[in-house]
Amino acid sequence: MASNGVDEIKLVEGPAGYVLEDVPHLSDYILDLPTYPNPLQSNAAYSVVRQYFVDEDDTVQEKIVVHKDSPRGTHFRRAGPRQKVYFKPSDVRACIVTCGGLCPGLNTVIREIVCGLHFMYGVTEVIGVDCGFRGFYSKNTVALTPKTVSDIHKRGGTILGTSRGGHDTSKIVDNIQDREINQVYIIGGDGTQKGASAIYKEIRRRGLNVAVAGIPKTIDNDIPVIDKSFGFDTAVEEAQRAINAAHVEATSVENGIGLVKLMGRYSGFIAMYATLASRDVDCCLIPESPFYLEGKGGLYEFIAKRLRENGHMVIVIAEGAGQDLVAESIDQQDASGNKLLKDVGLWMSLKIKEHFAKQSVMDITLKYIDPTYMIRAIPANASDNVYSTLLAQSAVHGAMAGYTGFVSGLVNGRHTYIPFNRITERQNKVVITDRMWARMLSSTNQPSFMNPS
Numbered sequence: 170m171a172s173n174g175v176d177e178i179k180l181v182e183g184p185a186g187y188v189l190e191d192v193p194h195l196s197d198y199i200l201d202l203p204t205y206p207n208p209l210q211s212n213a214a215y216s217v218v219r220q221y222f223v224d225e226d227d228t229v230q231e232k233i234v235v236h237k238d239s240p241r242g243t244h245f246r247r248a249g250p251r252q253k254v255y256f257k258p259s260d261v262r263a264c265i266v267t268c269g270g271l272c273p274g275l276n277t278v279i280r281e282i283v284c285g286l287h288f289m290y291g292v293t294e295v296i297g298v299d300c301g302f303r304g305f306y307s308k309n310t311v312a313l314t315p316k317t318v319s320d321i322h323k324r325g326g327t328i329l330g331t332s333r334g335g336h337d338t339s340k341i342v343d344n345i346q347d348r349e350i351n352q353v354y355i356i357g358g359d360g361t362q363k364g365a366s367a368i369y370k371e372i373r374r375r376g377l378n379v380a381v382a383g384i385p386k387t388i389d390n391d392i393p394v395i396d397k398s399f400g401f402d403t404a405v406e407e408a409q410r411a412i413n414a415a416h417v418e419a420t421s422v423e424n425g426i427g428l429v430k431l432m433g434r435y436s437g438f439i440a441m442y443a444t445l446a447s448r449d450v451d452c453c454l455i456p457e458s459p460f461y462l463e464g465k466g467g468l469y470e471f472i473a474k475r476l477r478e479n480g481h482m483v484i485v486i487a488e489g490a491g492q493d494l495v496a497e498s499i500d501q502q503d504a505s506g507n508k509l510l511k512d513v514g515l516w517m518s519l520k521i522k523e524h525f526a527k528q529s530v531m532d533i534t535l536k537y538i539d540p541t542y543m544i545r546a547i548p549a550n551a552s553d554n555v556y557s558t559l560l561a562q563s564a565v566h567g568a569m570a571g572y573t574g575f576v577s578g579l580v581n582g583r584h585t586y587i588p589f590n591r592i593t594e595r596q597n598k599v600v601i602t603d604r605m606w607a608r609m610l611s612s613t614n615q616p617s618f619m620n621p622s
């Protein structure tokens with residue numbers, strides 16, 4: 170096994186090219202930690218299920234599509250309860266924090282961490298950190314019990330509040346130490362998980378017996394390795410309402426255009442899935458697929474063609490699409506350092522109106538809908554509620570088992586522990602497969618990615 174200092178990756182190599190990118194464990198840097206039987210062993214609900222506990226050697230393969238000569242490739246540690254745990258439940262003092270933008274399902278994750286710790290492991294001390302990372306050192310905490318969180322999954326937002334910026338690693342870890350917290354659950358996107366990674370490293374540098382677990386939040390699916398995270402399903406479902414409204418507006422007038430902007434700074438998943446689900450969309454523009462406005466193969470030509478053919482059209486655009494075209498791009502960042510994007514939907518609606526007014530070929534009526542903040546603030550749908558619950562449970566099992574510096578994610582449909590370093594780089598992931606193209610092109614109204622190639 171390769172050594173695993175704070176900045177090194179913990180790798181285990183096996184025959185035939187098998188590589189396990191393992192997650193750190195508290196026992197990697199604190200020797201002679203005591204272990205205890207997992208309380209689930211004596212829980213009537215679990216003890217009957219003989220295979221409930223995860224075999225220590227179980228791993229999950231990163232790439233599921235292989236060829237006959239492929240090496241066995243990268244694996245991650247399978248998530249789930251272990252036979253023994255590294256914390257005595259009565260000694261656990263856990264905290265939960267939510268950071269970054271809102272996303273349906275945040276409250277479900279909070280609820281399940283509290284209930285999972287309580288009902289599966291008998292942990293009673295869980296506190297919530299108010300308003301994101303800065304809350305560790307500038308705000309009060311709130312006690313969380315199964316009773317106080319019982320209904321929160323039915324509400325949107327996060328009962329803990331959230332923020333951008335304000336990550337001060339040293340002050341945060343001082344506070345963790347002062348409050349004698351020994352399990353830290355951090356819910357947020359790629360920025361948050363970078364912050365979580367810094368916290369883990371500092372905790373490890375100080376040699377503290379504190380497990381750090383991340384639960385990735387990515388409404389727009391821009392986190393690599395994991396299949397998706399909670400909030401995405403709800404976002405795609407809710408986007409249908411905006412697309413339907415755009416379609417009704419467009420079909421109610423002559424040469425009507427409905428333009429809908431959906432979330433996706435770097436990944437067009439919400440736009441693309443919402444398009445595929447709806448079938449009312451004629452053109453879907455995503456950051457991964459460049460397009461242009463003027464001339465042959467450009468958006469204006471496509472719009473004119475669709476209006477002549479069909480009398481109306483619906484365009485869906487992801488917020489990060491076409492940013493290179495937006496004239497005065499703004500060189501500003503939010504408190505977390507994310508580049509502020511210009512409202513490409515608003516910009517595009519003005520450009521389209523301007524173009525057709527100038528051309529005087531046809532009069533158009535364009536309605537622009539941006540449902541972003543409505544979507545972010547709704548409660549998770551049933552499927553995301555299930556998903557958030559399971560991700561939270563896995564995180565609890567992992568922390569109780571002494572793993573640290575990991576996120577709880579789904580890889581190829583399996584609950585998995587992934588080291589922070591693998592998921593903190595943002596990724597464009599929409600790969601437009603042949604099958605997707607076929608589905609797009611076979612639809613009656615031929616939605617297109619407007620890819621000039």
Ligand SMILES: Nc1ncnc2c1ncn2[C@@H]1O[C@H](COP(=O)(O)OP(=O)(O)O)[C@@H](O)[C@H]1O
Binds near residue numbers: 301332336360363367
């Ligand atoms: N590289 C980083 N190192 C430490 N903390 C970070 C880093 N990037 C972002 N953060 C912190 O993570 C939190 C959320 O980040 P943000 O980018 O706003 O949202 P998200 O987690 O949804 O991507 C903020 O408090 C921010 O300060």
Ligand SMILES: O=P(O)(O)OC[C@H]1O[C@](O)(COP(=O)(O)O)[C@@H](O)[C@@H]1O
Binds near residue numbers: 388432433434545
């Ligand atoms: O919360 P704010 O500052 O209004 O940010 C809006 C941005 O948040 C997002 O919803 C993404 O949030 P995250 O980066 O926290 O995942 C974007 O789609 C949008 O551009």
